[in-house]
Amino acid sequence: MNELSKSGRIDEARKMFDKMSERDEFSWSTIIAAYANLGRLDEARKLFDEAPKKSSITWSSLISGYCQHGCEIEAFELFCQMRLEGQKPSPYTLGSVLRGCSILGLRQRGENLHGYAMKSGFDSNVFVATGLVDMYAKCKCILEAECLFETLTDRKNNVSWTAMITGYSHNGDGYKAIECFRDMRAEGVESNQFTFPSILTACATVSACDFGAQVHGCIVRSGFGANVFVQSALVCMYAKCGDLRSARRGLETMETDDVISYNSMIVGCVRHGFEEEVLSLFKKMHSRDMKIDAFTFPSVLNSFASMMDTKNSKSVHCLIIKTGFEAYNLVSNALVDMYAKQGSLACACEVFNQTVDKDVISWTSLVTGYAHNGSHEEAIKLFHDMITTGTCPDEYVIASILSACAGLTVLEFGKQVHANFIKSGLESLSIDNSLVTMYAKCGCIEDASRVFNSMRVRNVITWTALIVGYAQNGKGKDSLQFYDQMIATGTKPDFITFIGLLFACSHAGLVENGLQYFESMDKVYGIKPGPEHYACMIDLWGRSGRLNEAKELLNRMDVKPDATVWKALLGACRVHGDLELGESAANKLFELEPSNAVPYILLANMYSAAGRSEDFARIRQMMKSMGIRKEPGCSWIEMNSHVHEFMSEDRGHPRTSEIYSKLDEIMILIKEVGYVPDKKFALHDMDEESKELGLAYHSEKLAIAFGLLTLPPVVPIRIFKNLRNEMSLVTASLVYLICQAVTMEYTPEYINSRGLEIHQVSIQHNNTVDNFDKMSLDDQESETTDD
DNA sequence: GTAGGGTTAG
Known part of the structure; x- marks a missing residue:
């Protein structure tokens, strides 16, 4: 009977069992184990319940059957029942339930079993100890796993070594896994069909392709090269490391079509920029009638996301619905991600809302x-x-x-x-x-x-974030120093680093440095400048008054200028009064961003400044007829979870009179320290008087006045604004002068005696911040739009 | 009768 069940001839074994006149414990457990191993758990359970006397083997047979077929909870229940009935678990039972803990990641339960193993002395059993190593590793307790593994000393066999290698690999330490594999070989323990997939996975996680290739050599010599697990792990290792030729070769030499290997191949293509190949692989799987699984779709959808392939996205989505795979989170989440990356948020939401769990x-x-x-x-x-x-x-x-x-x-x-x-x-x-x-x-x-x-x-993103951050906060020179530090640590700059760096140079007026960095991009790092970099350079030339160089660069551009480039150019033209070039830049922007009010206003103001009132009126009329309206400037300040909002010349705040007198007070102080209102930047259809008024009672100034009125000197004044615009030049000097004026108001003696500091004033816009605490007037930006 | 392995979306 034992022989029959071992060879899977369960029905014959059952007939034999039924005919037996005397059934001992051994025959009961044999037939139960036979059913349990085949996953016929109900039949195994029925026999188990009928068994007159249950030995430790009977219990273990059923428990291990439950564990092997994804019914770990039932296995745990049975294990508890076994102990309640006074039956002592054996190392076999412990091994089974430990495996259940590994699969479900149940650390607490695993620790209890560890305790039991120690009490019963089974922890020295190599099977139990290996089960414990595996359990701790799968529960992310790699140190505990390591410790137990060491206690095995000279009793380590290839199973325990493999458990440890897998443990390291699954805990994200591919290098330790490789080290462990080396130690195993040094101790003369042979690898088998389980060890190789495990070490190859570790190589893949750390892109150790050379070591992986050496393992490949071992595999060929060991004779495990025909095992499908080993083959698929090889395909995966090569694919993830980017050696797609070797991966493909591995895939082609396989005798059977293996879904997992195809999935790995697709992942490799997506990760290494061969998205176009994904579709043909996917079609091949289809035409070969392979059973596509839930792992196939995420990578395929990923490739559609990066290729912006909306057409195939839809048809594969249909296929997913037809085959019922949208019920898998793995797949539906990938759909949400794909649609979101393609900008189809409505579709992303729809899939998201339909996701049950x-x-x-x-x-x-x-x-x-x-x-x-x-x-x-x-x-x-x-x-x-x-x-x-x-x-x-x-x-x-x-x-x-x-x-x-x-x-x-x-x-x-x-x-x-x-x-x-x-x-x-x-x-x-x-x-x-x-x-x-x-x-x-x-x-x-x-x-x-x-x-x-x-x-x-830290990585290149960390350094770039810091470089951009300092530049945005008016500390461009610091940005450059951080760049030098970054290079010194051996981190290579990327596309974005240079945007930050050039931004820093243009805002700090560092023309020579900017030029140097711009040239080093391609020459030293092989990064071709994009429109963003050209925009920074044009801005840099424009701010430093070298409009001709800006023009020259525009003509030398080998990428198509985008809106940011034209905006930079228009800004430069406005500052330097180049009406002709300004007109063409503005016209480009009218095409690219037809509903953006900014270029209209800039051009109109340039006409006005040049005394061309007809053109000025024409642009204003154009805006009117197209329904383009400038968003009214609005500033707000948060205080005790309450938002105080101000519009230009706003008189709606309960403390309006105080605010206005504070502002008047400051304006006097400002004029004393040399501020002359620059009316050039105000809207030109105002009369002279209201121009100055508009400047004086502008929204952010009202907010600053309110801040000065209500906050103690040491507290920074943090103003929020909806727009970042032409007025900022005026505002910048104003805020700077307010800071100075406040310093004068609070004399150094007063400040020292109170231990106070000057207010730090910052104005936050949609996408950046202007900080004005220790900024010098030279560092100020000239802004490009109107308010 | 017991232990260990390959694909995994943001």
């Missing part, structure tokens, strides 16, 4: 989608919903939400997210990077720098 990845896909499409409020709202519905945030969603905070410059909320991240004890490079960006964008460059200094690991 939303997990943290479902939420993150949509949150990130909204954030990337600039809908930061929506992203934060969703994040809120996610928390409310009880989904625990992880590092991905936190990083995303912090960049939404940066986009909105909502410092207080960002700080709360930061605090919760610290409490969570998580560690994440992306979160730290997002924090640097968020603090810098909110004007808290010291906090950004603090996060940066606390980081143990």
Whole structure:
């Protein structure tokens, strides 16, 4: 009977069992184990319940059957029942339930079993010890696993070595896995068909292609090269390391069509920029009638996302619906991500709403989608919903939400997210990077720098965030120093680093440096400048008064200029009164961004300044007839969770009279220190008097006056604004002078005696911050639009 | 009768 069940001839074994006149414990457990091993658990259970006397073997047979067929919970229940009935578990039973813990990641239960194993002395059994190593490793307790593994000393066999290698690999330490594999070989333990897939996976996680190729050599010599697990692990290793030729060769030499190997091949193509090949691989799977699984779709959808292939997206989505795979989160989350990346947020939402058991990845896909499409409020709202519905945030969603905070410059909320991240004890490079960006964008460059200094690991994104952050905060020279430090640490700059660097140069007026960096981009780092870099360079020339160089660069551009380039040029033309070039730049912008009011107003003002009132009227008429309206400037300041909002010449605030007299007081002080209102930048259809009035009672100035009135001197004044525009030049000098005036108001003696500091004033716009505490007038920016 | 392995979306 034993022989029959071992060869899978269960029905014959059963007949034999039924005919037996005397059934001992051994025959009961044999037939139960036979059913259990085949996954026929109901029949196994029925026999188990009928068995007159249950030995440890009978219990173990059923328990291990449950564990092998995904019924770990039933196995645990049975294990408890076994102990309640006074039956002592054996090393066999322990091994089975430990495996259940490994699969479900149940550390607590695993620790209890460890305790039992120690009490019963089974922990020295190599099977149990290996089960414990595996359990701890799968529960992410790699140190405990390591410790137990060491206690095995000279009893380590290839199974325990493999468990340890897999443990390292699954805990993200591919290098330790490789080291462990080397030790195993050094001790003369042979690898088998289990060891090879495990070590190859480790190689793939750290892109150790050379070592992987050496393992490949061992495989060929060992004779395990025909095993499908080994072959697919080889395909995966080569594909992930980017050696797609070797991966393909591996795939082609396989005798059977293996879905997992094809999936790996597709992943490799997506990760290494061969998205076009994905579709043909996918079609091949189809034509060969392979059983496509839930792992196939995410990578395929990923390739559609990066290729913006909306047509195939739809048809594969249809296929997913037809085959029922939208029920898998793995697939539906990838659909949400794909649609979001393609900018089809409505489709992304639809799939998201249909997802029944939303997990943290479902939420993150949509949150990130909204954030990337600039809908930061929506992203934060969703994040809120996610928390409310009880989904625990992880590092991905936190990083995303912090960049939404940066986009909105909502410092207080960002700080709360930061605090919760610290409490969570998580560690994440992306979160730290997002924090640097968020603090810098909110004007808290010291906090950004603090996060940066606390980081143990940094990458090019970290350094770029800092470089851009300092530049945005008016500290372009610091940006350049950080760039030098970055290079010194051996980190290579990327496309974005140069945008930040050139931005820093143009805003700090560092023409020579900017030029040098711009040239080094392609020459030293092989990075071709994009329109963003040209825009910075044109801005740099424009700000330094070298309009001819700006023009020359425009003509030399080997990429098509985009709106940012024309905006930079228009800004430069306005400052230097080049009407002809300004006209052409504005006309380009009318085409590219027809509903943007800014270029209309800039051009109109340029006409007005040149005394061409007819053209001025023509542009204004054009705006009117096209229904283009400038968003009215609005500033607000937060105080005790209350928002105080101001429009230009606003008299709606309860403390209006105080605010106006404070502002008048400051204006007098400002004039005393040499401020002359520059009417050039006001709207030109105002009369002379209201021009000066408009300048004096502009929204951010009302907000600043209110801040000065209500906040103690040491508290920074943080103004929020909806626009960043032409008035900023005036505002910049104003704010600077206000700072000076305030210093005069509070004499150095007074400041010292009170231990106070001057107010730091910052004005936050949609996408950046102007900080004016220690800024010199030379550092001021000339802004490009109107308010 | 017991232990270990390959694809995994943000």
